[in-house]
Amino acid sequence: xxxxxxxxxxxxxxxxxxxxxxxxxxxxxxxxxxxxxxxxxxxxxxxxxxxxxxxxxxxxxxxxxxxxxxxxxxxxxxxxxxxxxxxxxxxxxxxxxxxxxxxxxxxxxxxxxxxxxxxxxxxxxxxxxxxxxxxxxxxxxxxxxxxxxxxxxxxxxxxxxxxxxxxxxxxxxxxxxxxxxxxxxxxxxxxxxxxxxxxxxxxxxxxxxxxxxxxxxxxxxxxxxxxxxxxxxxxxxxxxxxxxxxxxxxxxxxxxxxxxxxxxxxxxxxxxxxxxxxxxxxxxxxxxxxxxxxxxxxxxxxxxxxxxxxxxxxxxxxxxxxxxxxxxxxxxxxxxxxxxxxxxxxxxxxxxxxxxxxxxxxxxxxxxxxxxxxxxxxxxxxxxxxxxxxxxxxxxxxxxxxxxxxxxxxxxxxxxxxxxxxxxxxxxxxxxxxxxxxxxxxxxxxxxxxxxxxxxxxxxxxxxxxxxxxxxxxxxxxxxxxxxxxxxxxxxxxxxxxxxxxxxxxxxxxxxxxxxxxxxxxxxxxxxxxxxxxxxxxxxxxxxxxxxxxxxxxxxxxxxxxxxxxxxxxxxxxxxxxxxxxxxxxxxxxxxxxxxxxxxxxxxxxxxxxxxxx
Numbered sequence: 001x002x003x004x005x006x007x008x009x010x011x012x013x014x015x016x017x018x019x020x021x022x023x024x025x026x027x028x029x030x031x032x033x034x035x036x037x038x039x040x041x042x043x044x045x046x047x048x049x050x051x052x053x054x055x056x057x058x059x060x061x062x063x064x065x066x067x068x069x070x071x072x073x074x075x076x077x078x079x080x081x082x083x084x085x086x087x088x089x090x091x092x093x094x095x096x097x098x099x100x101x102x103x104x105x106x107x108x109x110x111x112x113x114x115x116x117x118x119x120x121x122x123x124x125x126x127x128x129x130x131x132x133x134x135x136x137x138x139x140x141x142x143x144x145x146x147x148x149x150x151x152x153x154x155x156x157x158x159x160x161x162x163x164x165x166x167x168x169x170x171x172x173x174x175x176x177x178x179x180x181x182x183x184x185x186x187x188x189x190x191x192x193x194x195x196x197x198x199x200x201x202x203x204x205x206x207x208x209x210x211x212x213x214x215x216x217x218x219x220x221x222x223x224x225x226x227x228x229x230x231x232x233x234x235x236x237x238x239x240x241x242x243x244x245x246x247x248x249x250x251x252x253x254x255x256x257x258x259x260x261x262x263x264x265x266x267x268x269x270x271x272x273x274x275x276x277x278x279x280x281x282x283x284x285x286x287x288x289x290x291x292x293x294x295x296x297x298x299x300x301x302x303x304x305x306x307x308x309x310x311x312x313x314x315x316x317x318x319x320x321x322x323x324x325x326x327x328x329x330x331x332x333x334x335x336x337x338x339x340x341x342x343x344x345x346x347x348x349x350x351x352x353x354x355x356x357x358x359x360x361x362x363x364x365x366x367x368x369x370x371x372x373x374x375x376x377x378x379x380x381x382x383x384x385x386x387x388x389x390x391x392x393x394x395x396x397x398x399x400x401x402x403x404x405x406x407x408x409x410x411x412x413x414x415x416x417x418x419x420x421x422x423x424x425x426x427x428x429x430x431x432x433x434x435x436x437x438x439x440x441x442x443x444x445x446x447x448x449x450x451x452x453x454x455x456x457x458x459x460x461x462x463x464x465x466x467x468x469x470x471x472x473x474x475x476x477x478x479x480x481x482x483x484x485x486x487x488x489x490x491x492x493x494x495x496x497x498x499x500x501x502x503x504x505x506x507x508x509x510x511x512x513x514x515x516x517x518x519x520x521x522x523x524x525x526x527x528x529x530x531x532x533x534x535x536x537x538x539x540x541x542x543x544x545x546x547x548x549x550x551x552x553x554x555x556x557x558x559x560x561x562x563x564x565x566x567x568x569x570x571x572x573x574x575x576x577x578x579x580x581x582x583x584x585x586x587x588x589x590x591x592x593x594x595x596x597x598x599x600x601x602x603x604x605x606x607x608x609x610x611x612x613x614x
Contacts, residue, residue, distance in 0.1 A: 128544020140186030198534020217258030238334030337366030344380035419553035464508035
């Protein structure tokens with residue numbers, strides 16, 4: 001018989017997940033009576049591995065063959081903690097670590113994680129919302145393109161349908177300087193389309209004046225790229241979004257600038273001055289020169305992206321604290337928050353200042369970070385990140401969910417790993433953060449989801465330029481995407497659609513995931529499917545705010561519930577070859593199913609359904 005403790009089960013631990021400072025956490029461990037345990041002690045360790053506290057679990061009762069020991073754990077200081085148990089009996093003691101069903105040595109497992117976090121105040125509009133991500137140059141073009149002031153050199157495609165530029169130039173350089181002319185006016189004209197998907201949040205990749213099409217090489221933080229339009233065009237786009245109940249989130253790129261920028265100015269596109277040419281430039285202290293001016297710290301070794309000293313007083317004032325700082329500039333122009341590029345490269349102190357400042361300007365502003373792993377315990381550059389325990393971020397990009405969904409749909413997981421991933425994130429994150437995470441399937445940094453669901457989209461640029469998808473392959477990928485997006489919209493968080501995924505776009509990683517939206521050539525069935533999912537999120541408060549609990553995971557089947565305010569929704573997905581009979585209830589959405597008996601339905605392979613329980 002095994003000692004029983006499950007941190008995700010309320011009979012062993014309450015509350016679920018993280019706790020607030022001073023909040024009582026009730027723990028209970030079930031020890032086989034044959035052990036003869038006299039006492040159980042919870043040993044709490046801080047992030048450095050030092051003991052931070054102990055909680056004595058005293059004998060409470062005996063049920064069946066188990067003695068129950070319970071007690072209270074209280075943490076006063078916000079932080080990331082880990083714990084294990086020591087079992088005391090008459091002739092000594094032993095330890096209980098977290099160990100799996102197949103493990104036999106309870107002292108060889110891992111520690112349980114628990115975070116003590118301050119009260120969270122995530123903007124209500126982000127909780128359970130639906131996001132749409134746009135790569136601005138490639139979504140929609142309206143009218144003529146203003147090239148006056150555009151950083152050179154650049155090329156403009158003659159046709160919206162031309163292949164994206166992927167080949168290096170004669171020097172072997174990848175410049176990413178080919179453009180199609182997507183602009184603010186184009187986004188504004190398509191706001192009805194965006195709203196039809198049930199979207200409540202619009203996230204734009206960088207819009208500041210820059211050299212490249214991706215615009216992560218910022219040229220001027222406070223000016224929109226002239227190809228996108230004027231500041232008035234931006235404001236009009238924000239007004240159109242707000243009229244539809246859609247918030248606007250911008251990409252904040254504060255880890256580096258472009259070499260071709262107002263601040264560095266290596267190419268002299270901004271006239272005289274700049275840190276590259278003038279040691280007395282007001283921007284010189286932003287950068288780290290090893291041998292001025294040609295050898296300097298740059299982002300991942302790309303000399304076109306000089307890294308900034310984030311805590312330089314001049315940089316902090318320019319980006320955050322100044323009266324007309326960058327964040328103040330765009331918030332006052334109409335945006336509602338920021339997604340932070342490479343958040344793990346921004347110091348904790350920078351994030352704290354940034355969060356404080358944007359909330360001073362707009363108490364309802366959102367700050368979301370690009371984090372690819374479990375953000376609750378991430379270590380970056382030798383430092384533990386404190387995104388949640390210090391309240392630095394409201395939410396993060398939820399790549400773990402993407403990986404879990406893809407692995408399940410590709411048959412690399414029978415459903416058990418999916419459950420483990422979802423519950424780990426649910427347990428590790430503050431609840432409001434969990435409900436506000438950007439639950440993505442595709443982004444500008446990953447292959448298109450249709451390609452990923454077939455195991456395509458990786459490889460060299462030469463290989464990806466030749467990669468195709470047959471009609472038969474597309475049919476398989478599309479059916480998988482129907483299931484994947486269903487799961488995406490059923491899970492806690494903010495489902496995010498990368499422009500064109502709802503239209504059936506395929507493609508490998510950068511730059512093939514950044515092709516133009518296929519207006520007039522959309523897969524209407526996929527589009528309608530996403531519209532229905534978005535509408536369900538708006539209609540069902542339980543999908544936006546509900547707790548999650550699994551009742552099935554394995555053998556190709558996934559079943560979980562979302563519960564809120566006395567209402568319960570059940571979600572079923574079947575990827576096994578055998579049909580799965582489930583109670584019908586009030587059917588809200590279903591696919592690949594048939595009725596088999598009164599109040600019962602049979603889910604076939606790739607079948608799914610959302611059921612409201614009576």
